[in-house]
Amino acid sequence: MDIKVSISGKMVEKWFHDLQQRPVLAVAVSSLWLLVIGWIAFGWNLGNVGLIDETEPLFAEASRQMLLTGDWITPFFNGVTRFDKPALIYWCQAIAYSIMGVNEWAARTPSVLSAMGVTVLAFYTVQWYFTQKDELEQVTNLPRRYLTAAVAAALMVLNPEMIVWGRTGVSDMLLTGCIGSTLLCFFLGYAQNKRAIVIANWQFPNQWYLASYVLIAGAILTKGPVGIVLPGLIMIAFALYVGKFWQIWREMRPILGMVIVLVLSLPWYILVTWRNGWNFINAFFVYHNIERFTEVVNGHSAPWYFYFLVVLLGFAPYAVYIPASLVKLKLWQRSYWLKQERSQHLGLFVSLWFLGVFGFFTVSVTKLPSYVLPLMPAAAILVALSWSDIFPISQNPTPTHLASLRISGWINVAFITFISIALFNLPQIVGPDPAAPKLYAEMEKSGILKYGGIIWLIIALISSILILTHRYRQIIIINLVGFTAFIAISLMPAILIMDQQRQLPLRELSALIVELKQPNEELIMVGFKKPTVTFYTKQNVNYIKFSQAALKYIQNPGFSKTKLSLLMLIEQEKFPEMKLQPDTYKSLATKGAYHLIRISLPRVNKDKLNPS
Template identity: 60%
Template sequence: MTNDYIGKRPALAVALSILLLILIGGAAFFWHLGSIGLIDETEPLFAEASRQMFVTGDWITPFFNGETRFDKPALIYWCQAIAYSILGVNEWAVRLPSALAAFGLMSLLLYTIQWHLARQDDLEQMIRPTRRWLTAALGAAVMALSPEIIVWGRTGVSDMLLVGCMDSALLCFFLGYAQPQKSEVKAPWYMAFYVLIAGAILTKGPVGIVLPGLIIGIFLLYLGNAKEILREMRPLTGLLITLCLSVPWYVLVIWRNGENYINSFFGYHNVERFTSVVNKHSAPWYFYFLVVVLGFAPYSVYLPLAMARLKFWQRSYWRSQERSSQLGLFAFFWFIGIFGFFTIAVTKLPSYVLPLMPAAAILVALLWGDLLKGRKREEDKQASRGIITSAPLLWTGWVNVVFLSALAVALFYVPQLIGIDPAAPDFRQLLQQSGLPAIGGVIWLLCAVLVAGLLIRRRYQPVLIVNVLGFAAFLVFVLTPCLFLMDQQRQLPLRELSAIAVQAQRPSEELVMVGFKKPTVVFYTHRQVNYIKMSSTAAQYIQTKAKKTAQPPSVLVLAQQQKFPEMGLKPTDYENLGKSGAYQLIRVPFKN
């Protein structure tokens, strides 16, 4: 009856999907987006480089703290600068491009899964609107409500913009690939693919085309239809579109900066990151297994089963299938392509495998789509292609219970497990006093009990929904308040002292920060900061500067309070301008 009700009211299904996107996407990516200050050390580097573009009008060369910043191409800076022009220079504008990229990708993923299942229903001559819309909604929710997507979708750096462009391009490719041969929308989907690839190249460089090319290439070679698809895609036209959109900025930035840009961006930030360890970011070969387990928690326990149900080793079967039925296989190659590529790369960071998270969401959603088919006879379930038998699902479900229980136990002991951050020495104690770890532990323990109860009753369909709702509760009641607490302890002191520095700084007076480099100071003061890591070096620098004729005859120094004795400074040697948290701002007058 529900099927008939929704099937006869497609507008209602679309409206409910939009409402779901707004609720989940809003909570995941926009709720309190600008309520927390910028987080050191990476986010303010992007924010300040974009502010410099906005202020100076130089949209070609990114700058940070008076120096060129060639780490990433220009698209993220352009997006943030445009957001500044609309919303003002603030945290919301810094993070808006990432949030929009995540929300757009989530929406396209929902559409793609729903379209795939609708075509599957047509092939099987079945009418199952509830199943396809619920499966698509679950896929979108699983993608949005997973740790890695949440973190990078709410952070003002280039990673989520890359994922938004590159993964949306992959979905557009599949939507073009899977259309009937004479469909009028096949070519537009392919053109969208080329445009989004250009966006990926302008966000992160060559990886924006190398990874999609690798994934699509492996997929087509497996199916043996590469030549046919290449003819459909009009690669020369597509390449022209991609080059026209992405290359001009590279030409301009190289023309203006020459070998400095080539060596820094293409050499150091691309070739060296793949072939050698950069910035001490090394890790063992199994690093990304752990990242996926935790970064896609709690749904990661279902990935092995979701992949096994595809029976990807049966190549002849997949070659005989309609293209529209191959979304699961495409997501599989998408996942292993990115996972394998960055496992081979020498430099390793958790964010590198962020682009595989939407593929993981598709795999898990399609696994659950099988459970929602509503077959009447158990033997039909077992005989149907891709339908999993109850035993593997039952065992995986109990692994889910153990995993949720382990998360709960870990959260109860989090205050004892985390180390002491010198920038926020009281955070661990305040975290324990807040009761947030205990609340998180209770949430996941309750989820474990609910999943166990469902497994005992052999009711598998609601299990994934319990996991999704558990993560939503964890986001609202634990993760977000924890971020506020961390901001209050770690970042707020720097913002407060930056505001004091702006008021107290005399014309031409230098601002020096001693110790760990905190780029937020540059963003919030809108001034250049001289960063000196070692206390002894800072003391020598001030002494050398004092010997020269300087106006004004003083320097502002921002550092953790224990740094001043290390610099040989006594309380009588400086004027205290402010203290906040672990930091202190002083003025050191030069002595003749």
């Protein structure tokens, strides 16, 4: 066995050595790897799945309105100002529309590019870090250098959290791209500034610091104050830990940097405030920033341990290696880190990055799964670094690291076994979906839940064999291979079935509305709010929450004097609550759980219906 490992190790090292001798080939292979994993995670069937209610169409439609009206300052949805998020995501989507047309691909392109941008930068950062490590150790460990970077990139994109938000046209991935890239650029600027250089105050010691300020401006234009507060806190914590706060302060040229940030981000805030006044200030700064941090907004409360579960499931199945990765770095040994070269502080930096984001949003009162998305790049690098010691084929881990890998490996086996069992029993765990009654029946009919469960059982079995035979270096690769197989065989078909059952009926009804709607005929939606209808019909929709309110609305005598009819979209099971007489309406179509009818307003008022 040792002879085989030695031979295979030499072959791998020779291959990487040949790759290193051909820089163009090295770049080509790296680019191909990044493109393949990026396409699997974000590009595959991206445009074949309709917009997903309720958040994604809010962004997509506001961006379409921006392109249509030419108003690039104030976002609108359904005829009402939308101040949930700043303008950058709308600008990006509107630009994508102008290039690619108004479609799902274009709406999601900013998220895809953001995810791939931070992944590429992380790949470069990890590869650069090990290049510097090789120089310090006076070795040439090419397998460690390239394999760790490749694994870090794969871990970053092949996890549920990144896949969900990287394929969704909302602002969360754009924010993650900006914040993640800001922090990586900051680290590269810090690590590459090895000695003091006398330069003018209006110059940066390297361009990485400049890039970090530009990206902070992008984060502010994506989400608001958190775009500078969150990365700023992480940078400050890192600078204080390494005892170089004032040195880094001088290097970063903070006054010049803040000028750049303000010049890039402030004009839109000034213009939107000038145009909308207190409405914008109250909606954006007070409600969507201050109150979200200090109070429960929109019912999004959760217990203090909420983000432990989010990270465990969102970074599955690799999250079980995070505790061991943090322990391996020994953050409590500050004296050790102070002796290290700047370039060797990557592990320390991503640890503070991970803990900073996790702690910041744990303190926040309003909690959502997407809030901790900016820590996923740090988690990926953190776990990849912990495996880097055993990627050289000819080397073995230390006894301490070996014990850590064994314990984490068995936890990994238990966790993916749990995932497998959960997939076999998913319909019973989740319960029925009123908006798609046939969803789980279709999934069970297709067998994708069973296939997904089998995949993870196989991965658990293989991982167990690897642990028992002490072949630890293959475990993380098996996890990645298993997750890729899960995407191809189970997850992607499940996404398509969910789209067919939940969203396709609304798209079909929207197309019918566009075809049948008469001039001056209003469209109302009763009992639920599905913004995709606004996007796909390209017209405003009157959302009415309760049946009684809808009855009072259509019974208004003055209403029938100006309009002869209106279109109503309502859930089938809610329709009897309207108690409409047969001669007052005409059923136009029924799709999925939804019913489209045309109501004759004069007849409704003539019959004097009583509200339910």
